[in-house]
Amino acid sequence: MKRKEFLKTTGAFVAGSMVVPLVSCEDKPTEVRKNWAGNYQYKAKNLLEPKTTEELQGLVRKLSSQKALGSKHCFNNIADSPENQISTKNFNKVLGIDEEAMTVTVESGARYGEFAPELHQKGFALHNLASLPHISVAGAAATATHGSGVGNGNLASAVKGLELVDGNGQLVKLKEGDPDFYGAVVGLGALGIVTKVTLAIEKTFDVRQDVFQDLPLASLEKDFEAIMSAGYSVSLFTDWQNQVVSQVWIKRRMDEEITDACVEFYGATAATNNLHPITRLSAENCTEQMGKPGPWYDRLPHFKMGFTPSSGEELQSEFFVPMENAVDAILALEKKRELIFPQLMITEIRTIAADELWMSTAYRQPSVAIHFTWKQNWPEVSKLLPMIEAELSPFGVRPHWGKLFTVAPETLHDRYPKYQSFLELVKKYDPEGKFRNEYLDLNVYQA
Structure with a gap:
């Protein structure tokens, strides 16, 4: 499908006010959900909100089609799913600071603006922040969202390790230096659902x-x-x-x-x-x-x-x-x-x-x-x-x-020298395509 046709047919923008019944893990009905700006209405039928990694693993194993949903700050359908969205809202804690390694580990749904003051109070800082502090750590890394500065890398560049649930429901841990790490950090939600992220820190300023x-x-x-x-x-x-x-x-x-x-x-x-x-x-x-x-x-x-x-x-x-x-x-x-x-x-x-x-x-x-x-x-x-x-x-x-x-997808692929390696990585971690959606079908899977 050509991109212009795709934009017309995906419902990527608010196209009405029809209420779609949604359920969480507790089977509570939810109203229609839109992204932060209100320009996109999610098409996923179900919304699930696991509270533990084990519960998340069980969902991934059971469901055939699913997608992680973070802080809803994207303007397109990257976080949508044909069937199920899995919210990371309950994965929002700071798990610990390693002063020797100079890292902080947080759960994937933690928002920068919520844990940054605590980090500062303990004498530490992140090297960079986006213009909005409202975004989640995993979502920012997965899309290479950035702050600013000629000497400052984007928010993903601060990642030193991550933990994710892959398409088989297995818990995968990657750290800087591992062969798959450099392809997994900006993962576009294609490899699995991230549960934890370890970030580099420095002395506060x-x-x-x-x-x-x-x-x-x-x-x-x-x-x-x-x-x-x-x-x-x-x-x-x-x-x-x-x-x-x-x-x-x-x-x-x-x-x-x-x-x-x-x-x-x-x-x-x-x-x-x-x-x-x-x-x-x-x-x-x-x-x-x-x-x-x-x-x-x-x-x-x-x-x-x-x-x-x-x-x-x-x-x-x-x-x-x-x-x-x-x-x-x-x-x-x-x-x-x-x-x-x-x-x-x-x-x-x-x-x-x-x-x-x-x-x-x-x-x-x-x-x-x-x-x-x-x-x-x-x-x-x-x-x-x-x-x-x-x-x-x-x-x-x-x-x-x-x-x-x-x-166009073919142009996009040409501009990323490691595109083919990334595609192989996606198929390795999600062999059954459980995390595929219209966005990935167009921008990653389409040859």
């Missing part, structure tokens, strides 16, 4: 966040690498209008030698109050700015854990290009600004360090992410995505696995 407005596009073109290296984590926000980047968010570690932020940054001026990335929206939901230091977990994300992130009702797509091609890619898209702008809420541009994870969007290439937050208008957005992908195609673009894209 504070971060200050400074925001600048109206960075000239000419400055970005001339000094891109210097601008993106100006902090531990740097984000650019633009609506592609007026030849400017509307905001630059610079997050700097307080344990590194830094000076007070200046009032001017490559032609941009310092903000005089806290801002939302979408300037017209209130900054109430955003993490503290104006150079006020705070713990890593309360500055590296853009949004606070206790608040609705971003704008809420939206669509998202994101595309990764090699760092060396970033400026050319940005300028190519800038030429399409008048087509992009009517459906756009905001674009964010960030950097990610290279890693060795087979299906990571940053596999063996330092990358730049160009992220689009769209108005929730799929008919129009669906017309823009092929155009954007065509503009970025010369740069070997890789789309975010959990967001909206239309790249």
Whole structure:
């Protein structure tokens, strides 16, 4: 099936309000479920919520078709199933900190924003966080979700070990250095249901966040690498209008030698109050700015854990290009600004360090992410995505696995050197195809 046909027929977007009866392990009926943004309605008939690994193993052995469901932050059908979804909501505990190995082990459904404060209180930190702290650890790793920083790998790169239930119901433990580890971390939910994840940690640190407005596009073109290296984590926000980047968010570690932020940054001026990335929206939901230091977990994300992130009702797509091609890619898209702008809420541009994870969007290439937050208008957005992908195609673009894209499967496979190895790994861990769904049939299994 071609991808355009697939998007029309999968019901990948809200197509009505029919109530589908669902059951949990306790046989309790559940209302229709949608993802966080409300653009996707899950088609799985049953929802199960095991409380133990043993219970999960029993379900996997018994059921012929199933899929793990995490924090529901993906914008496509990667976490859906023809029959059964298995929620990881009860797998949410911190299992222990190994101070000698400098790791923390958490259950797969744990959300970064929920355990990060505890980690900080004990004197430790993660190297990076996504813009939203609301996402689950296993889901973030499985889709190579990222934070920002020229020297910072994505969230999956922090994984040092994982435990999963494979298609045979067996408990599999993998650690860094094992042959299958590098293919399993960004597993797209294809190998099994993850139960535990071990993450690298470091000594805790504070971060200050400074925001600048109206960075000239000419400055970005001339000094891109210097601008993106100006902090531990740097984000650019633009609506592609007026030849400017509307905001630059610079997050700097307080344990590194830094000076007070200046009032001017490559032609941009310092903000005089806290801002939302979408300037017209209130900054109430955003993490503290104006150079006020705070713990890593309360500055590296853009949004606070206790608040609705971003704008809420939206669509998202994101595309990764090699760092060396970033400026050319940005300028190519800038030429399409008048087509992009009517459906756009905001674009964010960030950097990610290279890693060795087979299906990571940053596999063996330092990358730049160009992220689009769209108005929730799929008919129009669906017309823009092929155009954007065509503009970025010369740069070997890789789309975010959990967001909206239309790249053809054969093209997608060509952009991952270890694709064939990953396909073999999937068939090894799920020989009967218990974790297959429409998403995997299209993007992984289809030749």
